Amino acid sequence: MKRLVPNAAALLAVLFAAIPLAPAFAHTGTGVSLGLLSGFMHPLSGADHLVAMVAVGLWGAQLGNPAIWVLPVTFPLVMAVGGVLGVLGVPLPAVEPVIALSGIALGLMVALSARPPLWVAAAMVGVFAIFHGYAHGQELPEAADAVAYAAGFVAATGLLHLSGILIGVLVGWEAGARVVRTCGAAIGCVGVYFLLASVGVIE
Amino acid sequence: MSGTANATATGSPGARRRFAALGSLAAALLCLVVALLVPASQARAHEATMAVITLREIAPGRFIGQWTMPPVDMTLQPLFPPHCKWEPPELVCGARGLTGQLSFMGLGSKQSVATIRVVPHEGPMEVYTVSAAKPTVMAARDPGTDLAMWRDLAETYVNLGIDHILRGIDHLLFVLGLIWLVKGGWKLVKTITAFTVGHSISLAAATFGLVGVPERPLNAAIALSIVFVGVEIVKLQRGEVGLTARYPWTVAFAFGLLHGLGFATALTALGIPQATLPIALLFFNVGVEIGQLSFVAVVLALLWAHRQAQALLPRWGAAMPAYVIGSVASYWFLLRI
Amino acid sequence: MKRWLRLLAAAAALALAPTAAHAHLVDTRLGDFYSGALHPLTDLQQVLPWIALAVLAAFQGAQRARWIILVFPLALAAGGVASLYLPLPAFAPLLGLVLVAVTGLAVAVAARLPLGVLLAIAVVMGLLHGAQNGAAMVVTTDRVLFLSGMTAIGYGVITLATGSAIAFLHGAAWRPIALRAGGSWVAAVGIMVLGLNLVRPVAG
Secondary structure (H helix, E strand, C coil), rough: CHHHHHHHHHHHHHHHHHCCCHHHHHHHHHHHHHHHHHHHHHHHHHHHHHHHHHHHHHHHHHHHHCCHCCCCCCHHHHHHHHHHHHHCCCCCCCCHHHHHHHHHHHHHHHHHHHCHHHHHHHHHHHHHHHHHHHHHHHHHHHCCCCCHHHHHHHHHHHHHHHHHHHHHHHHHHHHHHHHHHHHHHHHHHHHHHHHHHHHHCCC | CCCHHHHHHHHHCCCHHHHHHHHHHHHHHHHHHHHHHHHHHHHHCCCCCCCEEEEEEEEEEEEEEEEEECCCCCCCCEEEECCCCCCCCCEHHHCCCCEEEEEEEECCCCCEEEEEEEEECCCCCEEEEEEECCCCCCCCCCCCCHHHHHHHHHHHHHHHHHHHHHHHHHHHHHHHHHHHHHHHHHHHHHHHHHHHHHHHHHHHHHHHHCCCCCHHHHHEEEEHHHHHHHHHHHHHHCCCCCHHHHHHHHHHHHHHHHHHHHHHHHHCCCCCCCHHHHHHHHHHHHHHHHHHHHHHHHHHHHHHHHHHHCCCCCCCCCCCHHHHHHHHHHHHHHCCC | EEEEEHHHHHHHHHHHHHHHHHHHHHCCCCHHHHHHHHHHHHCCHHHHHHHHHHHHHHHHHHHHHHHHHHHHHHHHHHHHHHHHCCCCCCCCHHCCCEEEEEEHHHCCCCCCCCCCHHHHHHHHHHHHHHHHHHCCCCCCCHHHHHHHHHHHHHHHHHHHHHEEEEHHEEECCCCHHHHHEEEEEHHHHHHHHHHHHHCCCCCC
C-alpha cells in the first residue's frame, strides 16, 4: 500500500497536469493548437524524414554506449542550427537529395550493423540533422504560432527517435538483431526511392 | 482579520479547545436544523449573476422576447439560429420554428449564465441555459426521445456542476481540510465518499423543494463547518484524537448534507422545468463529483510533489495551514451572519 | 531570512484568500481566477521553460530544488503586480525566447548551478512571465483574482514538475538522459524561434 500510493499519485499528477492543456488549447483556438498540430504532422507526413529519424534511433541502439545517449541529446541542438539556417533562408544545396541520401546511408549502416568510430557516426548524423532541421525551418516563418509549430515538430522527431531506440532494444536477442537489420535495409530502400524521386528519375 | 479560529484553537486548556470544536460543530448543525425548518419558498433569493429572456409564441413561428431578468452587462445579446430573424422584441422563425443552436454574445466573467425560456403556443415551457462553460445549446421541440437533446442536457449540467464546485472556494476549502485531516489511503476514499453521499442527498432534497434554505444562515453554517475542520487539524497535530479523526465519515456525511444545500442554490436559481429536473439534477451532481475528485487528485498530487522535493513546512509552521483555513473561514462566518 | 520569507508568503496568502472568497459571495466573478490560471498554459513560450526550469532544479538535488517552489510563484506574482504600474519592456519577447533556449540548454548539459544562479533564473522568468500575463488583463478583469490564478498555476506547475522530475531521476541511468534529451528539444525550439525573431519579430 505504501509503495502503491506515490505511484498512483504520480499517475494522477501527469493526468491532471495534462488536463488543463486540453481546454486551454481549445479555448484560445487556432494559433497554438493549429501550430502544434501542423508542426507535429510535418516530420510524419514525409516518409523520407520519418524513416531516417527511426534509422537514427535504430543505429544509436546498435552502437550502444555512449552513442545511445550522446545522440538524443545532441541531435536536437545540431538540428536547431539547421533550422536557423532554414529560417534565415541561407541557401543550402540539394536539400531533398541529401535527406534521401542520408536515409540510404543510415539504413545501410543499420543493415550492416556497422560500427565506425563515434566521430564518423556523429558527423553522418550531424549532416543529416542540419538538412532535416533546414527543411523544417523553412516552414517556420509561415506557421501561425512559431513556438507551437517548433514544439510540435520537435516532439514528433523526438518520438521517432524514441521508437527507433525502442525497436533497437531488440538487438539484445539474436533474432531481434536480425529484425533490426532488416528494418535498416527497408529504410535504405525507401531512401533510394526518394533519391530517385528528388532528382526526377521517377515521378 | 478575525481571530475566531485562532482564539478557539489556541485557547490553552485542552478541555476548552474540545469544547470550542464541539461548539462550532453544534452551531453549524443548529444552523442546518433551523434552515431545514424554513419553507422552500424562501430559497428564491440567490447571488448568481444570471440573465433570463422569455420568448412567448404569439403565432406559429413568431415570438415576442422580453428580459425577465435583465443582464448586468447590457452588451449581452441572444443569438438565434440563422433561419430566425431577431428584431427585438420580435423573433420570426417561420415554419421550422425555434429549433437549432441558441447562444449568447457577451457571456464572460461578468455574466456567466444566461437562460432562454420559450413559452410555446401549445405544450409546456422549455428552458435553455447557456453558461460560459457551455456556450451554446440546441433547441428542439420534443426533448422526450431525442438523443441529441439528452446529450445536450448532460453537457450543460455536467459543466454547470464542475463550474459550480470549482468556483465554490468554501466547498473546496472544506475538502482540503478533510484531506489534511485524513491524510490519504482508504480512509480518505471513505471520507470523501461519505461527503459525496451526504451532499447528493441534500442537493436532491433541496432541488425537489423538500427542504428550503435561506441563503445567509446556510452560507454562515458552511463557513462554520470549515472553522470546525481547521480546529480539528490543529487538535490532530497536537496529538489529540478529535471527532473527525475518530469518526471521519460520520462527520463528513453530516457536513456533506450541509454543503449539498449550498450546491442546490446554484441549481434552483436556474428555474428548470419540473419535467427535466431529475435528469438535470443527476448531471449536475455528476459534474460536482468530477470537479471535486479533480480537486482531490490535484491536492494529493501536490502533496506528493512537496514530499518528493522535501519542500515541507518546518515544524514551527506545521500548524499554519490549519490556522489559515480557520481564520479565513471565521472571517467568512462573520461576513455572512 | 528563511523565516521571514515563509512568514511573508503566509501573510500574502492570508491577505489574498478572503478577498477572493468575498468576491464569490458578492458576484460570481471567480471566473477571472481561472482565466488567470489558464492564460499561461495557452502559451508554450511560458509552459516549456517552466518545465525546463523545474527539471533543471531537480538536477540540483531536492535540497536546492525546493527553493524554486517558493521563489518562482512569488516572482510571478511580483511580475503581475508590476504590470499594473509599468509597461511591458520592449525586450520582453526576446528575453522570453532567450529563457527558453537557456533553460533548455542547461537541462541538456545537466548543468550543476550554484543555488543563486538557479534562483536568479527563476526570478527573471517569474517577473517576465508575470508581467506578460498581467499585460493581458483587460479593463473588466478582476485583477486580484486573475493574478492569484496565475500565481496558483505557476506554483502548481512548478511544484508538480519539480516533484515529478526528482522522483523520476531516482533509478536507472537512462532517466537523466531522457530528461536531458527533453531539455535539448526545448533548447532547439528556443534557438530556432530566436532565429526566426531575427527575420521578423515574434509576438510574445
